[in-house]
Amino acid sequence: MAAVLLGVSACLAALPAGAVAPVPAAPARTAPSPTAPSPTTPVIDEEFADPDVVEVGGVFHAYATNAHGRNIQHATSTDLVRWTVDATDVLPDVGAWVTLDPPGRVWAPEVFDNGDGFTLLYTARDRAGGRQCVGSALASSPDGPFRPVGEGPLVCPTEDGGAIDASVHTENGTRHLLWKTDGNCCEKDTWIHLQPVSWDGTRVTGEPVRLIKQDRTWEDRVVEAPTLVRRNGRYVLLYSAGDYRYDGYATGWATADTLTGPYVKGDLPLLTTESFSGAIAGPGGQDVVTGPGGQDRILFHGRGADRSRRMLYVADLGFADGRPVVRGSKARHEAELARVHRATVRQARDAWGDRAVGHIDEPDSSVEFRVFAASPGPHTLSVRYGNGSLDAAGAPAAATHRLTVNGADAGAVDYPYTGWDEWRTREVPVELRAGWNTVRLAKGERYTELDAVEVA
Incomplete structure (x- = not known):
């Protein structure tokens, strides 16, 4: 079975996060939202950053x-x-160890059912050490109010910059806490850790293990906001990276065969401003939850047309052989996974550097690739192409490819003339089923070079 083609894609903090001055509380309201998940339409159209869902x-x-x-x-x-x-504050009291000077430094909640009630983990500024640290609070109901536990924070490595962004992963009767050293506060590394805690999450019960740190250019010296799930026998660690204030903030991923790693990062991030074609800027702070019907969903914050606030978004999430795939977000695959039928593939250099270029030259030649859809329905196929074809009179001419999806005729992709030295993109609608799909582009009229294919 063929795999994805040459650059083919499948659909699929200096300031603290959310630092805002207190304003009067607004009345309770129901946020307007669509009737089905739309990856680029906020489901809470106001400031609602670093979401956690239970x-x-x-x-x-x-x-x-x-x-x-x-x-x-x-x-x-x-x-x-x-x-x-x-309209209420579910954590009205932050605890005696916390200072609210300056204000707006309580963020990144994590809530879970502890069997006897509910635990809230939160980030706040430690009065003694002056760093952001992780605290815990308990409530009898998920509606709160949550009351702080203990005389000090749960995790607070002051010498490493503090700790932020707690989340939990539970397996084989053991609760594990994930958290990040806030080293970017003071020019130190930012590590994501895994540490055993008591069942109610109010005490650490073992030493932390380092999982990943910042080591990619796109991460901009920061990794944070960990979320750990196990799917198809593999551990998938989602995390945010970069400066949350800017469009470069993004969501990455890493996988491992065992809980403590080693974790291997994906070649490219999962959610970026570019992967949403600019419709969502700085997507991050993610959480994963199983929604109605058993569909995995990823919830995350991002900035829409109004870049001044981080709103809540939800999208279908799938796992392609352990790799996360988010509906609406484009993510490139490597060229060597292509299968070209009775066609040639050569290396050509363009503005993007070395890139595989596919030639569909012979009457029965084609390029076949596989894409993974997190959920069924309409998607958009984007083909980056170059067309220097001429007609019989020597004039610039359009070219075409025949398109099939899962063996069914899906029409044609037409390519206006570009010349052989320019890349452009054509978009066509395609209907995909959940999971793996086979897409084929076959010889039509004249000739077109393929640089990349994306489905979103």
């Missing part, structure tokens, strides 16, 4: 970084799409 009795509870005069925000939904934003 499902209790068919109701999804979302928590977010401070805003609107609340230390921790709270919203509820039954479908992950239509949300009611609560």
Whole structure:
């Protein structure tokens, strides 16, 4: 079976995160939202950053970084799409170890059912050491109010810059805490750690293990906001990277065969401003939850047309042989995975550097590739091409490829003339099923070189 083609894609902090001055609380309201998940339409169209979601009795509870005069925000939904934003602060008291000077430094909540109630983990500024650290609080209900536990923070490595962005992963009866050293506060490394904790998450019970740190150019010296899931027998670690204030903030991924690693990062990030074609800027702070019907969903914040606020988005999530795939987000695959039928593949140099270029020259030649869709439905096929064809009179002429999807005729892709030294993109709608799909481009009229194919 063929795999993805030459650059083919499958669809698929100096300031603290969410630092805002307190403002009067707004009344409770139901946020307008679409009737089905749309990856580029916010489901909460206001500041709701660093989301965490827990499902209790068919109701999804979302928590977010401070805003609107609340230390921790709270919203509820039954479908992950239509949300009611609560007017109360579920963490009204941050604990004696916390200083709120300056204000707006409570963020990145994580809530889970501990069997006897609910635990909230949160990031706040430690009064003694002056660094951001992770604290814990308990409540009898996911609606709160949560009350801080202990006289000090749960995790607070002051010498490494502090700790932020707690999340949990539970396996074989053991609760594990993930957190990040806030080394970017003081020109140190930022490590994501895994550490065993008590079942209610209020005490650490073992030493932390380092999983990954910043080592990619696109990460801009920061990794943070870990989320760990196990799918298809592999551990998938999602994380955010970069400066959350700018469009370069993005979501990356790494996989491992064992809980403690080693974790191998993906070649390219999962969610970026570019992967959403600019419709969402700086996507990050993600969480993963199983939604209605058993569909995995990823919830994350991002900036839409209004770049001043980080809103809540939700998208279908799938795993292609362990690799995460998000509907609506384009992610490139490597050229060597292509299968070319009765055609040639050569290396050509363009503005992007060395890139495989596919020639579909012979009458029965074609290029076949596989793409993974997180969920079924309409998608967009984008083909980056170059066409220098001439007609019989020597004039510039359009070219075409015949398109089939899963063996069914899907029409033709037409390519206006570009010349052989220019790349352009053509987009056509395609209908995909959930999981793997086979897409083929076959010889049509005249000739076109292929540089990259994306499906989103």
